[in-house]
Amino acid sequence: MSEPKPKKVYFYGTCLVDLFFPDAGMAGIQLLRQAGVDVVFPEGQTCCGQPAFNCGYWEEARDVARNQVALFPQDLPVILPSGSCAGMMKVHYPELFHGQPDEAKVKAFSARVYELTQFLVDVLDVKLKDLGAPVKVTWHSSCHAVRDLGLKGEPQALIGQLANVELAPLAREHECCGFGGTFSVRQPEISGAMSCDKAADAEATGASVVLSTDGGCLLNVNGTLEAKQSPLRVQHIAEFLWERTHAR
Amino acid sequence: MHAEHEVLFRDSAAKALLDPQLRANFRRAMDGLITKRRNQFPDPRDLQDLRDLSTTIRSRSLLGLPELLEQFEVNCTKNGIKVHWAETCEQANELILSILRAKNAKTLVKGKSMVSEEMHLNAFLEANGIEALESDLGEYIIQLDGETPSHIIMPAIHKNKDQIARQFSQKIKDAKYTEDVDELTAMARRVLRQKFLDADAGLSGVNFAVAETGTLCLVENEGNGRMSTHVPPLHIAVMGLEKVVATLEDVAPLYAILTRSATGQAVSTYFNMITGPRGEGEKDGPQEVHLVILDNGRSRIYADPQLRATLRCIRCGACMNHCPVYTRVGGHAYEAVYPGPIGKILTPQMEGVGVRHDLIHGSSLCGACGEVCPVEIPIPEILVRLRREATHDDEGSNVAGRGTGRTATEDWAWRLWAGVLKRPALYRLAAWFATRFGKALPAGAPLIKNWTRSRTKPVPARRSLSERMRAEGGKHV
Numbered sequence: 001m002s003e004p005k006p007k008k009v010y011f012y013g014t015c016l017v018d019l020f021f022p023d024a025g026m027a028g029i030q031l032l033r034q035a036g037v038d039v040v041f042p043e044g045q046t047c048c049g050q051p052a053f054n055c056g057y058w059e060e061a062r063d064v065a066r067n068q069v070a071l072f073p074q075d076l077p078v079i080l081p082s083g084s085c086a087g088m089m090k091v092h093y094p095e096l097f098h099g100q101p102d103e104a105k106v107k108a109f110s111a112r113v114y115e116l117t118q119f120l121v122d123v124l125d126v127k128l129k130d131l132g133a134p135v136k137v138t139w140h141s142s143c144h145a146v147r148d149l150g151l152k153g154e155p156q157a158l159i160g161q162l163a164n165v166e167l168a169p170l171a172r173e174h175e176c177c178g179f180g181g182t183f184s185v186r187q188p189e190i191s192g193a194m195s196c197d198k199a200a201d202a203e204a205t206g207a208s209v210v211l212s213t214d215g216g217c218l219l220n221v222n223g224t225l226e227a228k229q230s231p232l233r234v235q236h237i238a239e240f241l242w243e244r245t246h247a248r
Numbered sequence: 249m250h251a252e253h254e255v256l257f258r259d260s261a262a263k264a265l266l267d268p269q270l271r272a273n274f275r276r277a278m279d280g281l282i283t284k285r286r287n288q289f290p291d292p293r294d295l296q297d298l299r300d301l302s303t304t305i306r307s308r309s310l311l312g313l314p315e316l317l318e319q320f321e322v323n324c325t326k327n328g329i330k331v332h333w334a335e336t337c338e339q340a341n342e343l344i345l346s347i348l349r350a351k352n353a354k355t356l357v358k359g360k361s362m363v364s365e366e367m368h369l370n371a372f373l374e375a376n377g378i379e380a381l382e383s384d385l386g387e388y389i390i391q392l393d394g395e396t397p398s399h400i401i402m403p404a405i406h407k408n409k410d411q412i413a414r415q416f417s418q419k420i421k422d423a424k425y426t427e428d429v430d431e432l433t434a435m436a437r438r439v440l441r442q443k444f445l446d447a448d449a450g451l452s453g454v455n456f457a458v459a460e461t462g463t464l465c466l467v468e469n470e471g472n473g474r475m476s477t478h479v480p481p482l483h484i485a486v487m488g489l490e491k492v493v494a495t496l497e498d499v500a501p502l503y504a505i506l507t508r509s510a511t512g513q514a515v516s517t518y519f520n521m522i523t524g525p526r527g528e529g530e531k532d533g534p535q536e537v538h539l540v541i542l543d544n545g546r547s548r549i550y551a552d553p554q555l556r557a558t559l560r561c562i563r564c565g566a567c568m569n570h571c572p573v574y575t576r577v578g579g580h581a582y583e584a585v586y587p588g589p590i591g592k593i594l595t596p597q598m599e600g601v602g603v604r605h606d607l608i609h610g611s612s613l614c615g616a617c618g619e620v621c622p623v624e625i626p627i628p629e630i631l632v633r634l635r636r637e638a639t640h641d642d643e644g645s646n647v648a649g650r651g652t653g654r655t656a657t658e659d660w661a662w663r664l665w666a667g668v669l670k671r672p673a674l675y676r677l678a679a680w681f682a683t684r685f686g687k688a689l690p691a692g693a694p695l696i697k698n699w700t701r702s703r704t705k706p707v708p709a710r711r712s713l714s715e716r717m718r719a720e721g722g723k724h725v
Binding site: 013015017018019020021022023025026029041043044045046047049051052053054055056057058059060061063064066067095143144147148174175176178179180181182183184185186187188189190191192193194195196197219220223224226227 | 257258261262265572573576577609610611612613614615616618619629632633634635636637638639640658662663665666668669670672675679682683686695698699700701702703704705706707708709711712713714715716717718
């Protein structure tokens, strides 16, 4: 890395992590601190605005987004434990604010946004030491992490650093899990069919845990596995990495 | 209240999902196509280079579309191709009928054409006493059953070999039951050969229309396209007005990416270039060639700088092959001429965004379509734009049916959503309630009921991340 590593970053929890996966949020913060970075968690975080944006309610999305951008005034990287929300803030905010008076300010903010694993690997170049027992995991890549943000194997690289972890890939790693935000309730039959296929794919790997970097995918796949009464469970990658690497 | 298409995509898709045979047919076929395409592009950089070039060519062609169409018409006319313009499908159908009647043609043999599907030409001609026979094997198969194409490239892909074997033995005269693919193909060929010889006219689509030379390019694998355009004394071609490119040089990269993206072939078996009727002293070819150029909403799409990208499409079908929704429900569930992701953006723009609101929301926005599109049509972005158009009547928009998909309930829901989420204090209160009492929400509440069809109810954590960070203290700004 030619550029000096940042000493201080912002952390944006996202609404799904805030309400459903707070352990993942805490773990993400701990991983950053473990890498020697100061983490600032501004008060007043709610949601990135993606659901309204995707449904065409752009004024409502902008109202929410504008307040969130204002929470991160300093020129520091903004780290999210979510590919989808990071994609919204990094890629879609500039579209959402196109032609608005605060477009330049929002674009400057968007340029500072990173998904957590991307930041850990590409910017911080972290080295992890596995302290856990042998385990087999599988990885679900989130569509927006790969296709909006252009993640190219950063989460797998982190998992690969863990000596006792075997990564068994899904047969259809890049296929959508069926969440899709409001899609999951607007088109429950199609969404359910996709989710069931994803759950079956995960079960077929023989892994004991499904990892992902997205609260939406995790909520969806976990709910599907539970409904199938599968012993398999999901975990956010931040939580998994933190559990395996910190001395208790 | 707003107008709805008579069958909602949700309902037709739900029905398709209950058909295990259909799902297996599609999954197997799409997996095969995905693999074949992947094998054609071993180097991602080469693929990206070709996509960039193809996108540039299609964008440039659209930028100069009015001029190119004029040039194309002049050169076609010079070549002896009679050019006709149709604003609507009805006009296009009437034009074709009058061309056929002028030659007293009673039978028409057709090469594959999605524009003719758009026009519902077969039904129209039949009602006017003219037999239109599909000669593409897939189209022939579905025509026997009175079905419409379930895929733009492979119209009968929803059927497997056994289903076709049964159908042929019942519907083709003197046919015996066989599951042998070669024998089945030979059976269809026997019927079609005679039809090519007997037909009064042939009809085809157009893959690329070349302005500088007045050439119609036709990509196909069965030779039926060549037979349809070559054997009968009259050839009528139909095309959407977006199909034109400037030069022959433009065709090569588009052709290369079309066949690779569509069927995973480096080249198709046939590539026809039609530059006019039979010349003096020539021994074959039709005596007359007519071309009908159809608008049907395209110039309206063209007028919008973002939505114009829709017209870059070269109809390869890669977006449907890679779509997790299409793969599971198949083409018929869309109740539209063009299924899959491209159909989800094209159909609502043609029929109205309000009427096909359900179709626009039939996507998880996963982005698989945009990722493989050979001309980089940003399908997910356009879907989001159309969702906007369906619910808002924005100044300056010319999208068909804009604002007509708006409902008071949805309006109210998003206003409430924003009202809470733009006020951190309110969100904090809502989060407090959700974490303490989220468990108590009934699984049968409206939206939760849809979620719990195939999943357990999501239960919020005991304490939110914000709450825990507040408790930690000291690290806040």
